[in-house]
Amino acid sequence: MAVAGALLVLTFLTVAVTWIQIPEPFNVIVAVGIAAIKASLVALFFMNLVRDSLLNRLAFVLSFLFLAIFVVITLLDTLFRDSGFPVF
């Protein structure tokens, strides 16, 4: 119950921060940060990872790790498509 309450508060918060116009890169960070906290709450308490076996927790973390690899390495291309190799 408390978890659900926290999730609702955070949902309100994430809408509310759009009203106060945080400058460019930080607004995304705040929005995704709140979403990450909410997701962790769901995973830890609703999905009971808090008391689950190490292996199941590992599986959850692993998927985020590999997503991060996917994103970061692809961005290495897309963000630097038009610039040459930085050292040369």
Added chain:
Amino acid sequence: MSTSNHHTDDHLQHHFKDEDQQFESSKLGMWIFLVTEMLMFGGLFVAYIIYRAWHPDLFYLAAQELDAGLGALNTVVLIASSLTIALAIRSLQLDEFKKSIQYLSATLVLAATFLVIKYIEYTDKFAKGILPGGHYSYEGISHEMAANFFSIYYLMTGLHGIHVLLGMGLIGWMIIKVRKRSVHSRYFTPVENTGLFWHLVDIIWIFLFPLLYLID
């Protein structure tokens, strides 16, 4: 554990040595399946991130067309449904079958509510000519890539919507199972796994909502 063997119904399959082993196995299997789900959605998130990095102005303009109010409402609906399904599992573990069915039914209703709201949003967009990809014909956004944003929007919410439908099917099936008392405090694996799936659907929406609706 030895006592539980005397209760063994037809749900213990021959190749498992006891119910603990069977429960842990199917739960691990479910978690690994969830990993594959996350990576499948991950592909769409990668596409989102890359296009947003390329065209931040497009995402700002196009997101104005989306109704953040309805999005927020849907977030609340899904969080509530996550709570009800968690409570349904709790009741089942206590052998409170009636309560469990009530909570599962509530989850089903909330899921349907989510889809109805989504339907309202979609029809509203369709009416304006905001259709995915090649069928896009809306003039209201002054950006040449506007169709691409809505392609991503429809793909992400569409795939998510399909998962909501799948989840509803599973929940409906679980209601039947509880009714038949084929799940109970000693064997609730299918309901537990359905719950896990449903929470994942919730988690994905938790990320979709700020990324698609709340761009300022």
Added chain:
Amino acid sequence: MAETSKQTISIREYPVDEHPDKNYLNHDKGILSWLITLDHKRIGLLYLGSITFFFFLGGVLALLLRTELLTPAQSILDADTYNQIFTLHGAIMIFLFIIPSIPAALGNFFLPMMIGAKDVAFPRLNLASFWIYVAGALFALFSIVTGAVDTGWTFYTPYSTETGTAVVSMTLGVFIMGFSSILTGINFIVTLHKLRSPGQAWGKMPLFLWSLYATAIIQILATPVLAITLLLLIMERVLGVGIFDPALGGDPILYQHFFWFYSHPAVYIMIVPAFGIISELISVFSRKTIFGYWAIALSSLAIAFIGFLVWGHHMFVSGQSELSSVVFSFLTFFVGVPTGIKIFNWVATLYKGSIDLKTPMLYALAFLFLFTIGGLTGIMIGALSVNVHLHDTYYIVAHFHYVMMGGTVIALLGGIHYWWPKMTGRMYNEVWGKITCAVIFFSFNMTFLPQFVMGSQGMPRRYFNYLEEFQGLHQFSTIGSYILGLGFVMMALYLAYSLFRGPKAPPNPWGARSLEWMTSSPPTHHNFEYTPVILHGPYDHHQPEHEFRMGLVSESKETHG
């Protein structure tokens, strides 16, 4: 995971019933008992039959391609047909044959047996995985008869979104087969974690299982990305969503990122199980404990991980950023480290072993030779500057055939010969086995070695005609491919003969030590009539064989808890 409570168990030796009346082959009768079987051994054989069929189909297509290449000008195929046939050859060999080959066929059969389990964790999902594979295969075959596909097996955009051929049904087929691969992966991971027999610690698992474990991890992490990629491609064709198609504002290089995020790890789905088979063969036929058990086991996991970091080396000339090309090239070299560790450990295992040159061992040695060529040329073309020169030439074609055929297929053949007595209960003819192995080894080199030369001289891949200066090498290669085809026909003949006329196989014809040899050949329906208890490692050839046949004394379930 493992039970932590202290408990005493009593064990005794269970002698093998040499030729039990009931085994898994005659446990149930009738076609239907095979089609809806939940027995992992039968599902393994269903897979083995299917991949054999598709290997034959892909092989016939390959021979057609080689026949066209006998002459510089057009001979039997026109350009469009040639494009379709090399696409189908690639797609069939990759998606229908090699990805399911070792894990789904041999892995399904032997993974539960090697850990002393009665079945995989989810037998129904296992059966579903087979039928999903069949459904996907039907889609793929459907696309062949409804206009084929001419994009190459990689379905690169924007051509794949524009060509008039049956791309949608083919990609849908591959999409569906992805689920089959995922289900196999889930099943293997859960089975290895949860169903190991008493005493079967991770450190006592046969290395084949470590390699299947690493493979399963790749399958579940990479395959979903292929699914979404192909889904996007289908949406691109159906709705014009414009993620990949430049005409709609999309980015074709992004498609390549998505595709290779799956397909490079998929290369390791194909080769890592082969490493596992080779570890088994080399140790058993050297009568020696494997050298560097943990190094081989963990290097499989290392390959699985590094495999996710290097996909961009397929894209050096695609127009991706220079920065990412440099990073990818740098990371690519890391793959060589765990692979090298394996090769050195195998050679160290051979050293001073009492080597028994049976047919499976000949394949293992052929693997060492061919895979090393394939691997080292891979390091070469991982270097950025060399790659730009050799990109899309026959050098690449030769490289991946040395890895995929010289590596995976040769290991698969070694594995089939090694486990043939266990699977069928019959011995094949050793002399014919050796002759065929030699034929395949030499004709394989005859086929693909000239392609390295042609590639380095600038012969591009995927062309149905070529300059006259390449004719000699092309003809040499084509003749080699005919002999290679003959080799496979010979193998089919003597293996089929052994099924009917071969002598009955003893339970452990090779003197191996791992658990699957400690039951009858062919095994009974439940693999073991007792719960096996593992005392020694799988390669402890210095321990007496009967100590590997231990099992729990009491069959009742009260022995624990």
